[in-house]
Amino acid sequence: MMPGRAYTVALRGAAHRSVLDGGGLVVAIGFYVVIVGTLSGLWRVAVDANGGDLGGYTAIALTWYVITSEAAIVSVNARHIEEIGTDIALGTVAVELLRPASVLGIRVATEVGRGIPRVAALWGSGALLATVLSGAPPNPATLVLAAPSLVLAITANLLAQHAVAAIAFWIRDAGSVWFLYMKAVFILGGMIIPLELLPDWLEHISMLSPFAAMAYAPARLASGHWEPVLIATQLVWIGGLAVAAHLAFRAGERRLQVVGG
Amino acid sequence: MAIEARGLTKVFETGRRKARHRIEAVRSLDLDVAAGERVAYIGPNGAGKSTSIKILTGILHPTEGRATVLGVTPWEDRRRLARRIGTLFGQRSLLWLELTPRQSYRMLAAIYGLDRPAEQRRIAELGELLDSTDLFDQPVRNLSLGQRMRCELTACLLHEPEILFLDEPTIGLDLIAKQRFRELLVRLNEHQGTTIFLTSHDVADIEHVAKRAIVINHGEVIYDDEVAAMRRTLLGTKIVEVGLLAPIPAPTPLGVTLLEHTDTLMRLVVDTHTTPIRTVLDELLDGPAVADISVVDPPLEQVIAEIYELPAR
Numbered sequence: 083m084m085p086g087r088a089y090t091v092a093l094r095g096a097a098h099r100s101v102l103d104g105g106g107l108v109v110a111i112g113f114y115v116v117i118v119g120t121l122s123g124l125w126r127v128a129v130d131a132n133g134g135d136l137g138g139y140t141a142i143a144l145t146w147y148v149i150t151s152e153a154a155i156v157s158v159n160a161r162h163i164e165e166i167g168t169d170i171a172l173g174t175v176a177v178e179l180l181r182p183a184s185v186l187g188i189r190v191a192t193e194v195g196r197g198i199p200r201v202a203a204l205w206g207s208g209a210l211l212a213t214v215l216s217g218a219p220p221n222p223a224t225l226v227l228a229a230p231s232l233v234l235a236i237t238a239n240l241l242a243q244h245a246v247a248a249i250a251f252w253i254r255d256a257g258s259v260w261f262l263y264m265k266a267v268f269i270l271g272g273m274i275i276p277l278e279l280l281p282d283w284l285e286h287i288s289m290l291s292p293f294a295a296m297a298y299a300p301a302r303l304a305s306g307h308w309e310p311v312l313i314a315t316q317l318v319w320i321g322g323l324a325v326a327a328h329l330a331f332r333a334g335e336r337r338l339q340v341v342g343g
Numbered sequence: 344m345a346i347e348a349r350g351l352t353k354v355f356e357t358g359r360r361k362a363r364h365r366i367e368a369v370r371s372l373d374l375d376v377a378a379g380e381r382v383a384y385i386g387p388n389g390a391g392k393s394t395s396i397k398i399l400t401g402i403l404h405p406t407e408g409r410a411t412v413l414g415v416t417p418w419e420d421r422r423r424l425a426r427r428i429g430t431l432f433g434q435r436s437l438l439w440l441e442l443t444p445r446q447s448y449r450m451l452a453a454i455y456g457l458d459r460p461a462e463q464r465r466i467a468e469l470g471e472l473l474d475s476t477d478l479f480d481q482p483v484r485n486l487s488l489g490q491r492m493r494c495e496l497t498a499c500l501l502h503e504p505e506i507l508f509l510d511e512p513t514i515g516l517d518l519i520a521k522q523r524f525r526e527l528l529v530r531l532n533e534h535q536g537t538t539i540f541l542t543s544h545d546v547a548d549i550e551h552v553a554k555r556a557i558v559i560n561h562g563e564v565i566y567d568d569e570v571a572a573m574r575r576t577l578l579g580t581k582i583v584e585v586g587l588l589a590p591i592p593a594p595t596p597l598g599v600t601l602l603e604h605t606d607t608l609m610r611l612v613v614d615t616h617t618t619p620i621r622t623v624l625d626e627l628l629d630g631p632a633v634a635d636i637s638v639v640d641p642p643l644e645q646v647i648a649e650i651y652e653l654p655a656r
Contacts, residue, residue, distance in 0.1 A: 087453045087456075088450070088453040088456075090453075091449060091450055091453035092450060092453075095442075095446060095449065095450060099441065099446075174435070176397075176402050177430075177432065177435045177436075177437070179401070179402050179421065180421075180425055180430045181425055181454050181455075182422040182423070182426045182454060182455060182456075183422070183454040188454070338402070339403050340403075340404050
C-alpha cells in the first residue's frame with residue numbers, strides 16, 4: 083500500500099466533486115468574468131493614458147496578467163482560514179486526529195484537488211475573454227509555464243492559509259486574521275496590481291514575500307514574460323510553507339492534546 | 344488486556360495569572376477492560392467520561408498516569424493505535440457531509456491502508472450486517488439521523504477495529520433506530536469479538552448492550568460491577584404495585600412510602616433495610632380487596648442515580 087494513497091485519493095476525489103459541482107463553477111465563472119472584465123478595462127484606460135506602456139506591461143499583457151492573477155485567487159476558497167478556525171473550535175479537527183493520517187495533509191490535498199478544476203475553468207474562461215477583449219497572449223509559449231505555475235500558486239496559497247489558520251489552536255476567532263491575510267494577498271501578492279507598479283520599497287518587500295508565489299508568479303508568466311525562475315521560487319516557497327504549516331499544525335495539535343478542545 | 348490505565352489524571356488550567364484555576368477532570372483513574380468485554384462507562388455530566396475517552400484514544404495527553412490500549416500508549420502513538428480502534432461520537436460525524444457514504448468509505452479505506460478488494464469486501468459485509476447498503480450512494484446530508492448513524496457505524500468498522508469507543512452513539516435516534524443500533528453492537532461483539540466501550544446517558548443502551556458498568560464521578564471510578572449485579576447489590580428498595588377490588592388503607596410500617604393510591608391501584612416503595620418485603624405483603628394480603636400484586640425492582644435510572652451519589656472507592 084502506497085503511504086501517500088490517502089492524500090492522492092483525497093485530491094482526486096475533491097477534484098472529481100469540484101467538476102460535478104457545475105452550479106458552483108458557473109457562479110464562480112460569472113463572478114470572475116465580471117471582475118476581470120472590469121479590471122482589464124481599467125488597465126486598458128490606464129495604459130492608453132500612459133502612452134501604451136505601464137511598468138513594462140502593454141494593455142494586452144495586463145489583461146492576461148489580470149485574468150491569471152484573479153483565477154489563482156478566486157479558485158481558492160477565500161474564507162478557508164475562518165473555516166479551519168471553526169473546525170478547530172467545534173472539535174472537528176479533534177475527530178480528524180483519530181484517523182491514522184496527517185490532518186494537515188488530507189485537508190491540503192482536498193483543497194488543492196477542489197481548486198484545480200476551478201482554476202482550469204476560470205483561467206479557460208478568462209483566456210477566452212482576454213482574447214476577445216484584447217487579443218491573443220503576448221507570448222503564447224509562456225502559457226506553458228503559467229499553467230503549472232497556477233497549480234503551484236493555489237498550493238502555496240492553501241499551505242499559507244493552513245499555516246496562518248493554525249493560530250485558531252490558540253485563539254478562538256481566526257476571522258480577523260483572515261481579513262489581514264486577504265489584504266496581504268491582494269496587495270503583496272500582486273492580485274490586482276502587478277508588483278512592478280508598486281512603490282519600489284513595497285515592490286521589494288512583495289517580491290521577497292510568499293504572497294508573490296500565489297498570484298504574481300503565474301500572472302507574470304501569462305503576461306508574456308519567460309521567467310522560469312518564478313516557478314523555482316514558487317517551489318521554494320511551497321517547501322517553506324509546507325514546513326511552516328506542518329510545524330504550526332503539529333504545535334496546535336500538541337496544544338489541543340494538552341489543553342483540550 | 345484491551346484497556347489498562349493506572350493513576351490517569353487530567354488537569355485543565357483555565358483563566359490567566361491570578362484568576363487561573365485548575366480543573367481536575369480525571370483523577371487517578373484505574374481501569375482494566377479485557378478483550379471482548381462490553382463495558383458501559385457512565386457518569387453524570389462533567390464526570391470526566393469524555394476526557395478519559397479522549398485520553399484513551401490519544402486525542403488528549405494525561406497530566407499524570409499511564410495507560411495502554413491494545414498495548415499502545417495512546418498519546419504517544421496515536422496514529423498506530425487509530426488503525427486498531429474505532430471511534431464513534433454521537434455528535435461528531437466520521438463522514439464527509441458533502442460526499443455519499445460510499446465516497447467517504449473510499450477516503451477512509453485509503454487512510455486506513457485498505458486496498459480496493461478489501462475495501463469493497465468490507466463495505467459489502469457491513470452493508471449486509473447493518474442492512475444499510477441502499478443508503479451508501481445517497482448524499483449524507485439527505486439521510487435521516489438513524490440512517491446516518493448506521494452509515495457512521497460502517498465508517499468506524501471499516502478497518503475491523505478491535506475496540507469500539509462509543510460516546511453517546513444513540514443520541515437523537517428514535518426508539519426503533521436505538522433498538523436496532525444496540526442489537527448491532529451486541530452482534531458485533533458476539534460475532535467478531537469486538538470490545539465495546541460505551542458511554543451513554545440512555546439507560547436502555549446500558550441495559551441492552553453492556554455486561555459491565557464502570558461509573559465515574561468527579562473524575563474517579565465510584566462503581567465497577569456487572570450491570571445485572573447493580574440492582575442486586577445496590578438496591579435497598581422494591582416497588583410494590585397492587586391492583587384493588589375495593590379501596591383499602593395503605594400499609595403503615597416504617598420504611599413504606601406511598602407513591603400512588605386510587606380506589607383500584609396502589610403503588611408503594613418499600614425500604615427493605617427497614618421493613619422486610621414479606622411484612623408489607625402479609626399486611627396487604629390480609630384482606631379480601633387485593634386483586635393483583637407485583638413486586639419489582641426500581642428502574643435502572645434510579646439505581647444509577649443512587650450510584651452517582653456514592654463516594655469514590
